[in-house]
Amino acid sequence: MNAMNNNDSLDPLRADCLECFGLCCTALPFAKSADFSFDKEGGTPCTNLRADYRCGIHQDLRENGLKGCTVYECFGAGQKVSQVTYNGKDWRSDPATAEEMFAVFPIVQQIQEMLWYLHEALALEVTTSFHKELRVQIEECERLTRESPENILRINLPELRADVNKLLILTSERVRSQIQKKKSPKKMRRSDFIGANLKGADLAGADLRGALLIAADLRGADMRVTDLIGADLRDADLRGADLTGCIFLTQVQVNAAKGDSSTKLPSYLKIPAHWVE
Ligand code: SF4
Structure with missing residues:
Protein backbone atom coordinates (compact mmCIF):
# COMPACT_ATOMS: atom_id res chain seq x y z
CA MET A 1 0.00 0.00 0.00
CA PRO A 29 22.18 25.61 -18.54
CA PHE A 30 20.20 24.15 -21.40
CA ALA A 31 21.06 23.37 -25.00
CA LYS A 32 19.03 23.86 -28.16
CA SER A 33 17.27 20.56 -28.80
CA ALA A 34 13.82 18.98 -29.07
CA ASP A 35 13.27 20.19 -25.49
CA PHE A 36 14.63 23.74 -25.73
CA SER A 37 14.34 26.16 -28.66
CA PHE A 38 17.55 28.04 -27.75
CA ASP A 39 20.83 27.69 -25.84
CA LYS A 40 21.28 29.15 -22.37
CA GLU A 41 24.39 29.13 -20.21
CA GLY A 42 24.29 28.24 -16.52
CA GLY A 43 24.27 31.29 -14.24
CA THR A 44 22.57 33.44 -16.88
CA PRO A 45 18.91 34.43 -16.50
CA CYS A 46 16.64 33.08 -19.23
CA THR A 47 15.45 35.87 -21.50
CA ASN A 48 11.86 34.93 -20.60
CA LEU A 49 12.42 35.40 -16.86
CA ARG A 50 10.62 38.52 -15.68
CA ALA A 51 11.87 40.97 -13.05
CA ASP A 52 9.49 39.39 -10.51
CA TYR A 53 11.09 35.96 -11.12
CA ARG A 54 8.03 34.61 -12.95
CA CYS A 55 8.21 33.06 -16.42
CA GLY A 56 6.87 35.44 -19.06
CA ILE A 57 5.60 32.59 -21.26
CA HIS A 58 4.53 30.11 -18.59
CA GLN A 59 1.23 29.23 -20.32
CA ASP A 60 2.84 28.72 -23.73
CA LEU A 61 6.07 26.82 -23.03
CA ARG A 62 5.27 23.85 -25.27
CA GLU A 63 4.12 26.10 -28.13
CA ASN A 64 7.45 27.96 -27.83
CA GLY A 65 9.54 24.77 -28.10
CA LEU A 66 10.38 24.78 -24.38
CA LYS A 67 8.96 21.41 -23.40
CA GLY A 68 12.05 20.86 -21.22
CA CYS A 69 10.88 23.61 -18.85
CA THR A 70 7.58 21.81 -18.28
CA VAL A 71 9.25 18.60 -17.13
CA SER A 177 9.27 -9.30 -4.87
CA GLN A 178 5.53 -8.97 -4.17
CA ILE A 179 4.72 -9.46 -7.85
CA GLN A 180 7.53 -11.91 -8.52
CA LYS A 181 6.80 -14.37 -5.72
CA LYS A 182 7.23 -17.45 -7.89
CA LYS A 183 10.31 -16.28 -9.77
CA SER A 184 13.20 -14.04 -8.90
CA PRO A 185 12.54 -10.32 -9.42
CA LYS A 186 13.28 -9.19 -12.94
CA LYS A 187 16.60 -7.47 -13.44
CA MET A 188 16.74 -6.10 -16.94
CA ARG A 189 20.01 -7.08 -18.65
CA ARG A 190 20.16 -3.84 -20.55
CA SER A 191 19.18 -0.30 -19.68
CA ASP A 192 19.19 1.25 -23.16
CA PHE A 193 15.73 0.99 -24.68
CA ILE A 194 15.81 4.16 -26.76
CA GLY A 195 13.13 3.80 -29.42
CA ALA A 196 12.63 0.11 -28.51
CA ASN A 197 9.49 -1.77 -29.44
CA LEU A 198 8.14 -2.89 -26.08
CA LYS A 199 4.51 -2.84 -27.11
CA GLY A 200 2.54 -5.17 -24.83
CA ALA A 201 5.73 -6.30 -23.05
CA ASP A 202 5.55 -8.06 -19.70
CA LEU A 203 7.72 -5.84 -17.52
CA ALA A 204 5.82 -6.38 -14.28
CA GLY A 205 8.15 -6.23 -11.29
CA ALA A 206 11.13 -5.20 -13.44
CA ASP A 207 14.06 -3.17 -12.23
CA LEU A 208 14.13 -0.22 -14.64
CA ARG A 209 16.36 2.04 -12.52
CA GLY A 210 17.90 4.68 -14.77
CA ALA A 211 16.66 2.93 -17.92
CA LEU A 212 16.73 4.96 -21.12
CA LEU A 213 13.21 4.55 -22.43
CA ILE A 214 13.27 7.64 -24.63
CA ALA A 215 10.66 7.29 -27.41
CA ALA A 216 10.16 3.59 -26.56
CA ASP A 217 6.87 2.07 -27.66
CA LEU A 218 5.37 0.88 -24.38
CA ARG A 219 1.76 0.82 -25.53
CA GLY A 220 -0.21 -1.71 -23.52
CA ALA A 221 2.91 -2.83 -21.60
CA ASP A 222 2.48 -4.43 -18.18
CA MET A 223 4.68 -2.17 -16.04
CA ARG A 224 3.04 -2.85 -12.70
CA VAL A 225 5.24 -2.62 -9.62
CA THR A 226 8.36 -1.62 -11.55
CA ASP A 227 11.15 0.49 -10.11
CA LEU A 228 11.45 3.51 -12.39
CA ILE A 229 13.84 5.68 -10.40
CA GLY A 230 15.68 8.02 -12.76
CA ALA A 231 14.24 6.29 -15.86
CA ASP A 232 14.18 8.60 -18.86
CA LEU A 233 10.65 8.40 -20.27
CA ARG A 234 10.85 11.36 -22.64
CA ASP A 235 8.41 10.75 -25.48
CA ALA A 236 7.93 7.11 -24.42
CA ASP A 237 4.49 6.01 -25.56
CA LEU A 238 2.58 4.84 -22.49
CA ARG A 239 -0.88 4.65 -24.02
CA GLY A 240 -2.69 1.72 -22.47
CA ALA A 241 0.31 0.83 -20.27
CA ASP A 242 -0.33 -0.26 -16.69
CA LEU A 243 1.99 1.42 -14.20
CA THR A 244 -0.03 0.80 -11.05
CA GLY A 245 2.10 0.12 -7.99
CA CYS A 246 5.27 1.52 -9.61
CA ILE A 247 7.79 3.03 -7.27
CA PHE A 248 10.06 6.06 -7.53
CA LEU A 249 8.16 7.39 -10.55
CA THR A 250 7.69 11.16 -10.43
CA GLN A 251 5.17 13.47 -12.04
CA VAL A 252 7.86 15.09 -14.22
CA GLN A 253 8.84 11.70 -15.67
CA VAL A 254 5.18 11.11 -16.51
CA ASN A 255 4.79 14.61 -17.95
CA ALA A 256 7.71 13.96 -20.30
CA ALA A 257 6.08 10.81 -21.70
CA LYS A 258 3.13 10.38 -24.03
CA GLY A 259 -0.06 8.75 -22.84
CA ASP A 260 -3.80 9.06 -22.67
CA SER A 261 -6.72 8.37 -20.37
CA SER A 262 -6.15 4.60 -20.80
CA THR A 263 -2.71 4.77 -19.13
CA LYS A 264 -2.89 3.49 -15.55
CA LEU A 265 -0.66 5.44 -13.16
CA PRO A 266 0.17 4.98 -9.47
CA SER A 267 -2.56 6.64 -7.39
CA TYR A 268 -0.32 9.53 -6.27
CA LEU A 269 0.32 10.73 -9.85
CA LYS A 270 -2.02 12.60 -12.18
CA ILE A 271 -2.74 12.14 -15.88
CA PRO A 272 -1.01 15.21 -17.45
CA ALA A 273 -3.38 17.70 -19.06
CA HIS A 274 -1.55 17.52 -22.41
CA TRP A 275 -2.29 13.75 -22.64
CA VAL A 276 -6.01 14.33 -22.89
CA GLU A 277 -6.18 17.71 -24.64
S1 SF4 B 1 10.34 28.38 -17.39
FE1 SF4 B 1 10.29 30.29 -18.61
S2 SF4 B 1 11.80 31.65 -17.66
FE2 SF4 B 1 12.19 29.57 -16.91
S3 SF4 B 1 13.78 28.75 -18.30
FE3 SF4 B 1 11.77 28.12 -19.10
S4 SF4 B 1 11.21 29.74 -20.58
FE4 SF4 B 1 12.86 30.53 -19.30
Missing part, protein backbone atom coordinates in the same frame (compact mmCIF):
# COMPACT_ATOMS: atom_id res chain seq x y z
CA ASN A 2 1.34 3.43 -0.90
CA ALA A 3 0.36 6.34 1.35
CA MET A 4 2.06 8.97 -0.81
CA ASN A 5 -1.14 10.77 -1.74
CA ASN A 6 -1.99 11.53 1.91
CA ASN A 7 1.55 12.48 2.86
CA ASP A 8 1.71 16.13 4.03
CA SER A 9 5.45 15.83 4.67
CA LEU A 10 5.88 15.86 0.88
CA ASP A 11 4.53 19.42 0.48
CA PRO A 12 7.94 21.08 1.10
CA LEU A 13 9.33 18.75 -1.60
CA ARG A 14 7.07 20.23 -4.26
CA ALA A 15 8.16 23.32 -6.19
CA ASP A 16 6.70 26.58 -4.92
CA CYS A 17 7.78 28.98 -7.67
CA LEU A 18 6.20 31.97 -5.89
CA GLU A 19 8.81 31.62 -3.13
CA CYS A 20 11.77 31.09 -5.49
CA PHE A 21 14.15 33.58 -7.11
CA GLY A 22 13.83 31.93 -10.54
CA LEU A 23 16.76 29.64 -9.71
CA CYS A 24 16.12 26.86 -12.24
CA CYS A 25 15.60 29.52 -14.93
CA THR A 26 18.93 31.13 -14.07
CA ALA A 27 21.37 28.70 -12.47
CA LEU A 28 20.93 25.83 -14.93
CA TYR A 72 11.80 20.03 -14.71
CA GLU A 73 11.23 19.44 -10.99
CA CYS A 74 13.30 21.12 -8.27
CA PHE A 75 11.67 19.09 -5.47
CA GLY A 76 11.30 22.28 -3.43
CA ALA A 77 14.96 23.27 -3.70
CA GLY A 78 14.06 26.63 -5.27
CA GLN A 79 12.06 27.91 -2.32
CA LYS A 80 14.40 26.32 0.22
CA VAL A 81 17.55 27.93 -1.18
CA SER A 82 15.76 31.27 -1.67
CA GLN A 83 13.97 31.47 1.66
CA VAL A 84 16.02 29.28 4.04
CA THR A 85 19.63 29.26 2.81
CA TYR A 86 19.56 32.92 1.73
CA ASN A 87 16.84 34.05 4.12
CA GLY A 88 14.70 35.67 1.42
CA LYS A 89 17.52 37.87 0.04
CA ASP A 90 17.45 37.59 -3.74
CA TRP A 91 20.43 37.62 -6.08
CA ARG A 92 19.24 40.68 -8.03
CA SER A 93 19.23 42.91 -4.95
CA ASP A 94 22.43 41.28 -3.64
CA PRO A 95 24.45 40.35 -6.77
CA ALA A 96 27.47 39.32 -4.68
CA THR A 97 25.57 36.18 -3.64
CA ALA A 98 24.47 35.22 -7.16
CA GLU A 99 27.32 32.91 -8.18
CA GLU A 100 27.30 31.07 -4.86
CA MET A 101 23.48 30.74 -4.86
CA PHE A 102 23.54 29.26 -8.36
CA ALA A 103 26.13 26.67 -7.21
CA VAL A 104 24.19 25.80 -4.04
CA PHE A 105 20.87 25.30 -5.86
CA PRO A 106 21.70 22.11 -7.86
CA ILE A 107 23.23 20.49 -4.76
CA VAL A 108 20.13 21.13 -2.68
CA GLN A 109 17.95 20.01 -5.61
CA GLN A 110 19.67 16.60 -5.63
CA ILE A 111 19.24 16.15 -1.88
CA GLN A 112 15.59 17.21 -2.04
CA GLU A 113 15.06 14.57 -4.73
CA MET A 114 16.66 11.95 -2.44
CA LEU A 115 14.29 13.11 0.31
CA TRP A 116 11.31 12.56 -1.99
CA TYR A 117 12.29 8.94 -2.63
CA LEU A 118 13.09 8.31 1.04
CA HIS A 119 9.64 9.59 2.03
CA GLU A 120 8.08 7.39 -0.63
CA ALA A 121 9.93 4.38 0.80
CA LEU A 122 8.82 5.32 4.31
CA ALA A 123 5.18 5.38 3.21
CA LEU A 124 5.30 1.72 2.14
CA GLU A 125 4.24 -1.09 4.46
CA VAL A 126 6.86 -3.48 3.06
CA THR A 127 9.63 -1.25 4.44
CA THR A 128 8.40 -1.38 8.05
CA SER A 129 11.44 -3.38 9.19
CA PHE A 130 13.78 -0.55 8.22
CA HIS A 131 11.62 2.51 8.89
CA LYS A 132 14.07 3.56 11.61
CA GLU A 133 16.97 3.66 9.12
CA LEU A 134 14.83 5.55 6.62
CA ARG A 135 13.91 8.15 9.25
CA VAL A 136 17.56 8.60 10.25
CA GLN A 137 18.54 9.14 6.61
CA ILE A 138 15.69 11.60 6.08
CA GLU A 139 16.81 13.61 9.12
CA GLU A 140 20.38 13.66 7.84
CA CYS A 141 19.37 14.84 4.35
CA GLU A 142 17.07 17.46 5.85
CA ARG A 143 19.87 18.69 8.14
CA LEU A 144 22.30 19.00 5.23
CA THR A 145 19.89 21.14 3.18
CA ARG A 146 19.63 23.56 6.11
CA GLU A 147 23.38 24.11 6.41
CA SER A 148 25.12 27.37 5.48
CA PRO A 149 25.97 27.93 1.78
CA GLU A 150 29.66 27.24 2.52
CA ASN A 151 28.83 23.90 4.13
CA ILE A 152 26.38 22.92 1.39
CA LEU A 153 29.13 23.43 -1.20
CA ARG A 154 31.31 21.01 0.78
CA ILE A 155 28.75 18.15 0.89
CA ASN A 156 30.06 14.88 -0.52
CA LEU A 157 27.12 14.08 -2.79
CA PRO A 158 28.38 10.71 -4.15
CA GLU A 159 28.84 9.46 -0.57
CA LEU A 160 25.39 10.67 0.47
CA ARG A 161 23.80 9.18 -2.64
CA ALA A 162 25.45 5.81 -1.93
CA ASP A 163 23.99 5.77 1.60
CA VAL A 164 20.52 6.71 0.32
CA ASN A 165 20.71 4.20 -2.52
CA LYS A 166 21.28 1.29 -0.14
CA LEU A 167 17.86 1.96 1.39
CA LEU A 168 16.16 2.63 -1.94
CA ILE A 169 17.50 -0.58 -3.48
CA LEU A 170 16.31 -2.56 -0.47
CA THR A 171 12.91 -0.91 -0.86
CA SER A 172 12.87 -1.78 -4.55
CA GLU A 173 13.65 -5.44 -3.87
CA ARG A 174 10.95 -5.71 -1.21
CA VAL A 175 8.31 -4.05 -3.39
CA ARG A 176 9.08 -5.93 -6.60
Whole structure:
Protein backbone atom coordinates (compact mmCIF):
# COMPACT_ATOMS: atom_id res chain seq x y z
CA MET A 1 0.00 0.00 0.00
CA ASN A 2 1.34 3.43 -0.90
CA ALA A 3 0.36 6.34 1.35
CA MET A 4 2.06 8.97 -0.81
CA ASN A 5 -1.14 10.77 -1.74
CA ASN A 6 -1.99 11.53 1.91
CA ASN A 7 1.55 12.48 2.86
CA ASP A 8 1.71 16.13 4.03
CA SER A 9 5.45 15.83 4.67
CA LEU A 10 5.88 15.86 0.88
CA ASP A 11 4.53 19.42 0.48
CA PRO A 12 7.94 21.08 1.10
CA LEU A 13 9.33 18.75 -1.60
CA ARG A 14 7.07 20.23 -4.26
CA ALA A 15 8.16 23.32 -6.19
CA ASP A 16 6.70 26.58 -4.92
CA CYS A 17 7.78 28.98 -7.67
CA LEU A 18 6.20 31.97 -5.89
CA GLU A 19 8.81 31.62 -3.13
CA CYS A 20 11.77 31.09 -5.49
CA PHE A 21 14.15 33.58 -7.11
CA GLY A 22 13.83 31.93 -10.54
CA LEU A 23 16.76 29.64 -9.71
CA CYS A 24 16.12 26.86 -12.24
CA CYS A 25 15.60 29.52 -14.93
CA THR A 26 18.93 31.13 -14.07
CA ALA A 27 21.37 28.70 -12.47
CA LEU A 28 20.93 25.83 -14.93
CA PRO A 29 22.18 25.61 -18.54
CA PHE A 30 20.20 24.15 -21.40
CA ALA A 31 21.06 23.37 -25.00
CA LYS A 32 19.03 23.86 -28.16
CA SER A 33 17.27 20.56 -28.80
CA ALA A 34 13.82 18.98 -29.07
CA ASP A 35 13.27 20.19 -25.49
CA PHE A 36 14.63 23.74 -25.73
CA SER A 37 14.34 26.16 -28.66
CA PHE A 38 17.55 28.04 -27.75
CA ASP A 39 20.83 27.69 -25.84
CA LYS A 40 21.28 29.15 -22.37
CA GLU A 41 24.39 29.13 -20.21
CA GLY A 42 24.29 28.24 -16.52
CA GLY A 43 24.27 31.29 -14.24
CA THR A 44 22.57 33.44 -16.88
CA PRO A 45 18.91 34.43 -16.50
CA CYS A 46 16.64 33.08 -19.23
CA THR A 47 15.45 35.87 -21.50
CA ASN A 48 11.86 34.93 -20.60
CA LEU A 49 12.42 35.40 -16.86
CA ARG A 50 10.62 38.52 -15.68
CA ALA A 51 11.87 40.97 -13.05
CA ASP A 52 9.49 39.39 -10.51
CA TYR A 53 11.09 35.96 -11.12
CA ARG A 54 8.03 34.61 -12.95
CA CYS A 55 8.21 33.06 -16.42
CA GLY A 56 6.87 35.44 -19.06
CA ILE A 57 5.60 32.59 -21.26
CA HIS A 58 4.53 30.11 -18.59
CA GLN A 59 1.23 29.23 -20.32
CA ASP A 60 2.84 28.72 -23.73
CA LEU A 61 6.07 26.82 -23.03
CA ARG A 62 5.27 23.85 -25.27
CA GLU A 63 4.12 26.10 -28.13
CA ASN A 64 7.45 27.96 -27.83
CA GLY A 65 9.54 24.77 -28.10
CA LEU A 66 10.38 24.78 -24.38
CA LYS A 67 8.96 21.41 -23.40
CA GLY A 68 12.05 20.86 -21.22
CA CYS A 69 10.88 23.61 -18.85
CA THR A 70 7.58 21.81 -18.28
CA VAL A 71 9.25 18.60 -17.13
CA TYR A 72 11.80 20.03 -14.71
CA GLU A 73 11.23 19.44 -10.99
CA CYS A 74 13.30 21.12 -8.27
CA PHE A 75 11.67 19.09 -5.47
CA GLY A 76 11.30 22.28 -3.43
CA ALA A 77 14.96 23.27 -3.70
CA GLY A 78 14.06 26.63 -5.27
CA GLN A 79 12.06 27.91 -2.32
CA LYS A 80 14.40 26.32 0.22
CA VAL A 81 17.55 27.93 -1.18
CA SER A 82 15.76 31.27 -1.67
CA GLN A 83 13.97 31.47 1.66
CA VAL A 84 16.02 29.28 4.04
CA THR A 85 19.63 29.26 2.81
CA TYR A 86 19.56 32.92 1.73
CA ASN A 87 16.84 34.05 4.12
CA GLY A 88 14.70 35.67 1.42
CA LYS A 89 17.52 37.87 0.04
CA ASP A 90 17.45 37.59 -3.74
CA TRP A 91 20.43 37.62 -6.08
CA ARG A 92 19.24 40.68 -8.03
CA SER A 93 19.23 42.91 -4.95
CA ASP A 94 22.43 41.28 -3.64
CA PRO A 95 24.45 40.35 -6.77
CA ALA A 96 27.47 39.32 -4.68
CA THR A 97 25.57 36.18 -3.64
CA ALA A 98 24.47 35.22 -7.16
CA GLU A 99 27.32 32.91 -8.18
CA GLU A 100 27.30 31.07 -4.86
CA MET A 101 23.48 30.74 -4.86
CA PHE A 102 23.54 29.26 -8.36
CA ALA A 103 26.13 26.67 -7.21
CA VAL A 104 24.19 25.80 -4.04
CA PHE A 105 20.87 25.30 -5.86
CA PRO A 106 21.70 22.11 -7.86
CA ILE A 107 23.23 20.49 -4.76
CA VAL A 108 20.13 21.13 -2.68
CA GLN A 109 17.95 20.01 -5.61
CA GLN A 110 19.67 16.60 -5.63
CA ILE A 111 19.24 16.15 -1.88
CA GLN A 112 15.59 17.21 -2.04
CA GLU A 113 15.06 14.57 -4.73
CA MET A 114 16.66 11.95 -2.44
CA LEU A 115 14.29 13.11 0.31
CA TRP A 116 11.31 12.56 -1.99
CA TYR A 117 12.29 8.94 -2.63
CA LEU A 118 13.09 8.31 1.04
CA HIS A 119 9.64 9.59 2.03
CA GLU A 120 8.08 7.39 -0.63
CA ALA A 121 9.93 4.38 0.80
CA LEU A 122 8.82 5.32 4.31
CA ALA A 123 5.18 5.38 3.21
CA LEU A 124 5.30 1.72 2.14
CA GLU A 125 4.24 -1.09 4.46
CA VAL A 126 6.86 -3.48 3.06
CA THR A 127 9.63 -1.25 4.44
CA THR A 128 8.40 -1.38 8.05
CA SER A 129 11.44 -3.38 9.19
CA PHE A 130 13.78 -0.55 8.22
CA HIS A 131 11.62 2.51 8.89
CA LYS A 132 14.07 3.56 11.61
CA GLU A 133 16.97 3.66 9.12
CA LEU A 134 14.83 5.55 6.62
CA ARG A 135 13.91 8.15 9.25
CA VAL A 136 17.56 8.60 10.25
CA GLN A 137 18.54 9.14 6.61
CA ILE A 138 15.69 11.60 6.08
CA GLU A 139 16.81 13.61 9.12
CA GLU A 140 20.38 13.66 7.84
CA CYS A 141 19.37 14.84 4.35
CA GLU A 142 17.07 17.46 5.85
CA ARG A 143 19.87 18.69 8.14
CA LEU A 144 22.30 19.00 5.23
CA THR A 145 19.89 21.14 3.18
CA ARG A 146 19.63 23.56 6.11
CA GLU A 147 23.38 24.11 6.41
CA SER A 148 25.12 27.37 5.48
CA PRO A 149 25.97 27.93 1.78
CA GLU A 150 29.66 27.24 2.52
CA ASN A 151 28.83 23.90 4.13
CA ILE A 152 26.38 22.92 1.39
CA LEU A 153 29.13 23.43 -1.20
CA ARG A 154 31.31 21.01 0.78
CA ILE A 155 28.75 18.15 0.89
CA ASN A 156 30.06 14.88 -0.52
CA LEU A 157 27.12 14.08 -2.79
CA PRO A 158 28.38 10.71 -4.15
CA GLU A 159 28.84 9.46 -0.57
CA LEU A 160 25.39 10.67 0.47
CA ARG A 161 23.80 9.18 -2.64
CA ALA A 162 25.45 5.81 -1.93
CA ASP A 163 23.99 5.77 1.60
CA VAL A 164 20.52 6.71 0.32
CA ASN A 165 20.71 4.20 -2.52
CA LYS A 166 21.28 1.29 -0.14
CA LEU A 167 17.86 1.96 1.39
CA LEU A 168 16.16 2.63 -1.94
CA ILE A 169 17.50 -0.58 -3.48
CA LEU A 170 16.31 -2.56 -0.47
CA THR A 171 12.91 -0.91 -0.86
CA SER A 172 12.87 -1.78 -4.55
CA GLU A 173 13.65 -5.44 -3.87
CA ARG A 174 10.95 -5.71 -1.21
CA VAL A 175 8.31 -4.05 -3.39
CA ARG A 176 9.08 -5.93 -6.60
CA SER A 177 9.27 -9.30 -4.87
CA GLN A 178 5.53 -8.97 -4.17
CA ILE A 179 4.72 -9.46 -7.85
CA GLN A 180 7.53 -11.91 -8.52
CA LYS A 181 6.80 -14.37 -5.72
CA LYS A 182 7.23 -17.45 -7.89
CA LYS A 183 10.31 -16.28 -9.77
CA SER A 184 13.20 -14.04 -8.90
CA PRO A 185 12.54 -10.32 -9.42
CA LYS A 186 13.28 -9.19 -12.94
CA LYS A 187 16.60 -7.47 -13.44
CA MET A 188 16.74 -6.10 -16.94
CA ARG A 189 20.01 -7.08 -18.65
CA ARG A 190 20.16 -3.84 -20.55
CA SER A 191 19.18 -0.30 -19.68
CA ASP A 192 19.19 1.25 -23.16
CA PHE A 193 15.73 0.99 -24.68
CA ILE A 194 15.81 4.16 -26.76
CA GLY A 195 13.13 3.80 -29.42
CA ALA A 196 12.63 0.11 -28.51
CA ASN A 197 9.49 -1.77 -29.44
CA LEU A 198 8.14 -2.89 -26.08
CA LYS A 199 4.51 -2.84 -27.11
CA GLY A 200 2.54 -5.17 -24.83
CA ALA A 201 5.73 -6.30 -23.05
CA ASP A 202 5.55 -8.06 -19.70
CA LEU A 203 7.72 -5.84 -17.52
CA ALA A 204 5.82 -6.38 -14.28
CA GLY A 205 8.15 -6.23 -11.29
CA ALA A 206 11.13 -5.20 -13.44
CA ASP A 207 14.06 -3.17 -12.23
CA LEU A 208 14.13 -0.22 -14.64
CA ARG A 209 16.36 2.04 -12.52
CA GLY A 210 17.90 4.68 -14.77
CA ALA A 211 16.66 2.93 -17.92
CA LEU A 212 16.73 4.96 -21.12
CA LEU A 213 13.21 4.55 -22.43
CA ILE A 214 13.27 7.64 -24.63
CA ALA A 215 10.66 7.29 -27.41
CA ALA A 216 10.16 3.59 -26.56
CA ASP A 217 6.87 2.07 -27.66
CA LEU A 218 5.37 0.88 -24.38
CA ARG A 219 1.76 0.82 -25.53
CA GLY A 220 -0.21 -1.71 -23.52
CA ALA A 221 2.91 -2.83 -21.60
CA ASP A 222 2.48 -4.43 -18.18
CA MET A 223 4.68 -2.17 -16.04
CA ARG A 224 3.04 -2.85 -12.70
CA VAL A 225 5.24 -2.62 -9.62
CA THR A 226 8.36 -1.62 -11.55
CA ASP A 227 11.15 0.49 -10.11
CA LEU A 228 11.45 3.51 -12.39
CA ILE A 229 13.84 5.68 -10.40
CA GLY A 230 15.68 8.02 -12.76
CA ALA A 231 14.24 6.29 -15.86
CA ASP A 232 14.18 8.60 -18.86
CA LEU A 233 10.65 8.40 -20.27
CA ARG A 234 10.85 11.36 -22.64
CA ASP A 235 8.41 10.75 -25.48
CA ALA A 236 7.93 7.11 -24.42
CA ASP A 237 4.49 6.01 -25.56
CA LEU A 238 2.58 4.84 -22.49
CA ARG A 239 -0.88 4.65 -24.02
CA GLY A 240 -2.69 1.72 -22.47
CA ALA A 241 0.31 0.83 -20.27
CA ASP A 242 -0.33 -0.26 -16.69
CA LEU A 243 1.99 1.42 -14.20
CA THR A 244 -0.03 0.80 -11.05
CA GLY A 245 2.10 0.12 -7.99
CA CYS A 246 5.27 1.52 -9.61
CA ILE A 247 7.79 3.03 -7.27
CA PHE A 248 10.06 6.06 -7.53
CA LEU A 249 8.16 7.39 -10.55
CA THR A 250 7.69 11.16 -10.43
CA GLN A 251 5.17 13.47 -12.04
CA VAL A 252 7.86 15.09 -14.22
CA GLN A 253 8.84 11.70 -15.67
CA VAL A 254 5.18 11.11 -16.51
CA ASN A 255 4.79 14.61 -17.95
CA ALA A 256 7.71 13.96 -20.30
CA ALA A 257 6.08 10.81 -21.70
CA LYS A 258 3.13 10.38 -24.03
CA GLY A 259 -0.06 8.75 -22.84
CA ASP A 260 -3.80 9.06 -22.67
CA SER A 261 -6.72 8.37 -20.37
CA SER A 262 -6.15 4.60 -20.80
CA THR A 263 -2.71 4.77 -19.13
CA LYS A 264 -2.89 3.49 -15.55
CA LEU A 265 -0.66 5.44 -13.16
CA PRO A 266 0.17 4.98 -9.47
CA SER A 267 -2.56 6.64 -7.39
CA TYR A 268 -0.32 9.53 -6.27
CA LEU A 269 0.32 10.73 -9.85
CA LYS A 270 -2.02 12.60 -12.18
CA ILE A 271 -2.74 12.14 -15.88
CA PRO A 272 -1.01 15.21 -17.45
CA ALA A 273 -3.38 17.70 -19.06
CA HIS A 274 -1.55 17.52 -22.41
CA TRP A 275 -2.29 13.75 -22.64
CA VAL A 276 -6.01 14.33 -22.89
CA GLU A 277 -6.18 17.71 -24.64
S1 SF4 B 1 11.21 29.74 -20.58
FE1 SF4 B 1 10.29 30.29 -18.61
S2 SF4 B 1 10.34 28.38 -17.39
FE2 SF4 B 1 11.77 28.12 -19.10
S3 SF4 B 1 13.78 28.75 -18.30
FE3 SF4 B 1 12.86 30.53 -19.30
S4 SF4 B 1 11.80 31.65 -17.66
FE4 SF4 B 1 12.19 29.57 -16.91
